[in-house]
Amino acid sequence: MQTQHTHELLTTDCHFCSLVSKANGEDPIGTAGTYDHWLIMEIPQPWPQEIFQENPTIKSLMGLFQELIFKHGVKLKPMLIAPDREYSHPGSTRLLYYYRPANLFSQFEKQEFVVPENEAAALVTAIFKQLMQQPNDLSKFQQYQQQTSHIRELMVCTHAQVDLACGRFGTPLYRRLRKEYAPASNGKLRVWQTTHFGGHQFAPTLTDLPQGCLWGHLEPDVLDLLVNRNGSISGLRQFYRGWAGLTKFEQIVEREIWMQVGWTWLDYLKAGEVLAQQKVSEEDDANWAEVRIDYTVPDGSVSGAYEARVEVCGEVMSALNSAKEMELEAVKQYHVSRLVKVE
Structure with missing residues (x-):
């Protein structure tokens, strides 16, 4: 089914890599990059x-x-x-x-x-x-x-010269956020066009600072939830690329914790560690990983940790770049098979 769907996109939808990725169900989690x-x-x-x-x-x-x-x-x-x-x-x-x-x-x-x-x-x-x-x-x-530490900055990639998908899908998303959400924020939100920050196949992509969360495959009807945080967090699950304070497998676990705890999780102080992983080769992503996420609430009154196992649950075909002749790659998909609160 996925192969057939991809073929239809290649012949009818202008060869945008993000359409292939989305149609084939590629999960963007774990692709945020890790930055200090x-x-x-x-x-x-x-x-x-x-x-x-x-x-x-x-x-x-x-x-x-x-x-x-x-x-x-x-x-x-x-x-x-x-x-x-x-x-x-x-x-x-x-x-x-x-x-x-x-x-x-x-x-x-x-x-x-x-x-x-x-x-x-x-x-x-x-x-x-x-x-x-x-x-x-x-x-x-x-x-x-x-003195702008109170301002939230939403960064939308519109860098079409790097990949057409970012221009095609990022630009209208940027314009809507800039026109509708920034003016309504009483000076607490700015919206910017940015150069490429990775993940063409997830266009439109967005970086939310100072939080450091990255998003992809965004759709107009989830912008209220993303900006205002006024509904069920589960509605954002499929668009979340991860938090840049963690590495790939830590990001995958962090999403599961966030979905359980809810919006307050964003304010928890946290750090991650990969305890073990099974790598087939240097070029290939691991098939499983054991992960620990430590946390403390902002006032320090409660702290603890989660431990989890992340495992491959299949693969999908995706295109990493937009092109007339689309090159498809198999991309491993992961799920959290075990998640326990240990402290």
């Missing part, structure tokens, strides 16, 4: 496919970025956002920097700066050097810091 830091900078559109290599400001920073990632092992996610007519300041560049505040945490801490365009590269350099524990001049940028 986010660095998000305003860069005007258009964005070419290789903007990180082609934009002069960003290109000048790539050497430091690669040193940070590969030499120092810092888990940092760079993203670009398009300036907004209402939010942005001509002649200035906005930079959002989020960081993991502790081992157990519920959301990322934020620093925001709006600097003159010609100082943006120096600011990024100072942040990179701070992360490498090297001398830096970050203090000189304090005058540009913004």
